[in-house]
Amino acid sequence: MKGMFLNIVLGGLLGRFYSINLFWVCIPLTAVEVLYYRIIHHLSAAGCLRRGLVLIVAAEFAFLLGALFRPLREKSRHNRQGIN
Numbered sequence: 001m002k003g004m005f006l007n008i009v010l011g012g013l014l015g016r017f018y019s020i021n022l023f024w025v026c027i028p029l030t031a032v033e034v035l036y037y038r039i040i041h042h043l044s045a046a047g048c049l050r051r052g053l054v055l056i057v058a059a060e061f062a063f064l065l066g067a068l069f070r071p072l073r074e075k076s077r078h079n080r081q082g083i084n
Contacts, residue, residue: 003033004058011059015066026059 007026014022034052037043043051 003030003036003055007033007055007059008062011062012066015063016069017066020063023059023063026056030055030059 007029010026010029011023014025030052033055034043034048037051038048
């Protein structure tokens with residue numbers, strides 16, 4: 001559950017403040033989490049695959065949600081009046 005929360009927070013922050021070019025950061029984090037569950041909790045290969053896919057999808061949804069919270073890029077009131 002901590003891994004899911006970490007991926008959601010990371011995906012949301014990347015979506016809010018950065019572009020999709022940095023989304024690859026979630027891949028190594030997911031690989032480490034799946035490796036942890038494989039070694040510590042003796043998860044099967046199919047279980048590791050399902051867990052990895054769920055973590056990546058959760059991070060993608062969080063990224064999209066974070067992207068919705070970006071400010072709109074419209075001209076401000078000062079730019080319309082000619083004041084920088």
